[in-house]
Amino acid sequence: MSITTFIIISIIKSAAVVGILLTAVAYSVWLERKVSARIQNRWGPTRVGPFGLLQPLADGVKFIFKEDLTQPHVYKPLYIAAPMIALVFAITSISVIPFGNWVEVGPWGTYLQITDLNIGLLVVLGITSMGVYGVALAGWSSNSKYALLGGLRASAQMISYEVSLGLSLVGVVIMAGSLSLREIVDAQGGVFWGFIPRWNIFHGQTLAFFIYMISAYAETNRTPFDLPEAESELVAGYHTEYSAMKFAMFFMAEYANMVTVACLATLLFLGGWHGPIFGPPILQALMPVFWFCLKVFFFMFLYVWVRWTLPRFRYDQLMAFGWKFLLPLAIANIVYTALVVALRAQYPGTF
């Protein structure tokens, strides 16, 4: 492949992935409003387009045309930079996520992924860990009590749960023997006893899966861990002082982070794009992407479902749960996985 083709293909892939991600973000907001409405026995958005499907567009237009207020007491450079930092890191983290297998269009073939790195998993974790600056700086630069408290809570919560999140993934890495997301997915192909897929969740990593999901909910500041923006005590937390598009950027960052977390859960625990494949060749080429999207949709739905079902934690409960319960559990999972893998290597066929 010549360097020009490579650059063109890379640009097309990046544009497509960012476009799909932003659309997914817009429609997750729609999904959230629809599902929450049904849970509360309402209809949700119905006026704009069929089933309210054009509501995200209307919201976008509204956000752009609203008055963008900047309070006189804010520290301006960081106040403006904070939403950008949050959004940029939220979108960048999608760059190493693989959506499917090798596809061929005419003479060109490519993996359905912007780029494959052999440290892909660490790159995602590194970029998402930088996202906390957006929230922390927004809280500080707003120069108001609610925002500062929200920012402090968010950053303390995000670093605390990042530890158990990272440790819960070590088991998966030990099983696959690689940090490349593509290789981790490839290691999950095949089935047990003819019908149970060899996904990590059915392959000894069930505990890790639940630790990951709980920590991921805390990482994305979603209920039951939405202390940073607890509306009953902090008004809106770190984005209290933000309006119009700046507020929308935090909103988009939150949903983009949710999509990334859902993608990562799919890749690491639910076998990525693996699933039953049948039918004519064109269908066979599309099925992996379909399975991937279906699993990601499941996680997005779960996010909404949990938000409108569970109440909020108290702050001391949140910290105690993270450090005293999830962290030891995650370490125990690493020890157990490492032990089983080592015993398997020592006595093949016994375990």
Next chain:
Amino acid sequence: MLHLILFLFFGTICVAGAVNLLVQSHPINSALSLIVVMASLSAEYLLLGAEFVAAVQVLVYAGAIMVLFLITIMLLNAGKEERTKGSRVATMLGVPGVVIGTVLVAWTLLGRSSTTQSVSIGALWGAPKDIARLLFHDFLLPFEITSVLILIAIMGAVVLASKPEAAARGPRKDG
């Protein structure tokens, strides 16, 4: 060629961030400059082929330690620093010291420039597997001893931070 341009680009950002760290008078701006320094250092590691070290640099330093710095600054609500002229001794010893140090480094590097070579991405081995083998196989004992040392340091910090037991148990006079 592209490699060299990128290396110089991130090197310049790194040095500019370090200078900005010293020049800024507000602690938050200094902390943010330090993050820029660490992120550009990580890019330099990536260009040298040490992917794992680059990722860990971002994860540990930029992602965790600097967040703690920021939280501390935010909690203390530290204001702007006061500017002082600085001591005369620092000027008299510091400026010649910096000049001598720079000359020494430049002289050493330029004197050996004929024996050095440039490397391309991936030429050096820094894959996670190699590093893991070194840490958990070749240097297992030093590695474990270091982790015990860190554990002792954490315990020391907890002991120092917690109140003495007698004072904690005794009746509070101000209450």
